[in-house]
Amino acid sequence: MPRIKGSHNAILTGMMGAEAAFEAIRDGRSGDTLEGYEEAYAGSSVYKELKTVRNVKPLWSKLGTALGIPMGGLDMWVNSLFGFSFFGTLSHGKTDAASLKPARNFKPIDYPKPDGVLSFDKLTNVSFTNTYHEEDQPVHLKVKDLALQKSSEYDVYAGPSARYCPAGVYEWVKDDGGAMRFQINSQNCIHCKTCDIKDPNLNINWTVPEGGGGPAYSNT
DSSP states (O other): OOOOOHHHHHHHHHHHHHHHHHHHHHTTOOSSOOHHHHHHHHTSHHHHHHHHTTTHHHHHHHHHHHHHHHHHHHHHHHHHHHSOOTTOSOOOSSOHHHHOOOGGGSOOOOOOOOOSSSOOOHHHHHHHTTOBOOTTOOOOEEESOHHHIIIIIITTTOOTHHHHOTTOOEEEEEOTTSOEEEEEOGGGOOOOOHHHHHOTTOOEEEOOOOTTOBOOOOOO
8 A cells, every 4th residue: 555556566467467378378278377477476576565565554444543554664664674574464354345334324525526627527537548448348347136236235335336436437327217226337447346346245246348448548
């Protein structure tokens, strides 16, 4: 978490995976495990960086801001200098999906509307990604049980998918009869997989989309 390097780590691990796949194809292998990827990752800068900071968020979650952040800093310092941690490797204790709590336990937050200068609405931000998908692409965001999505994700948790998704893929809209309907705008998807991880029932399954689509960030 203290290393905001997700993009370059994703690129590096993607390269490792591609190289391991190329080796397998070159050697005529198929249907086996790409052990070369695991070996490359274990010896990479990505592994070293992530191992150093692995306890920061668990310490923050368990001990709170006042104590957790200083302890996380101390842990990183010891890891960097001596290569070990007094805490070993801490876990979060539960998944992101299990961390959601019913909406009745909280008060709604009244967020200010984007001003179009320093803050922007989701669809404007999606336009910056140059995301492109064919309108008739095969569905890659699959809801296992739509009835469960309504009875739990909406009725119990007040539809968090409409808020945790950074691209406005998920919406709860009223149909002609006034009932709430789960709408998926899959053409907006930037493939962050938050829905696959955060849905309270793990009811949404992100699958690999049709080739050639998705975000295309530019330097302009």
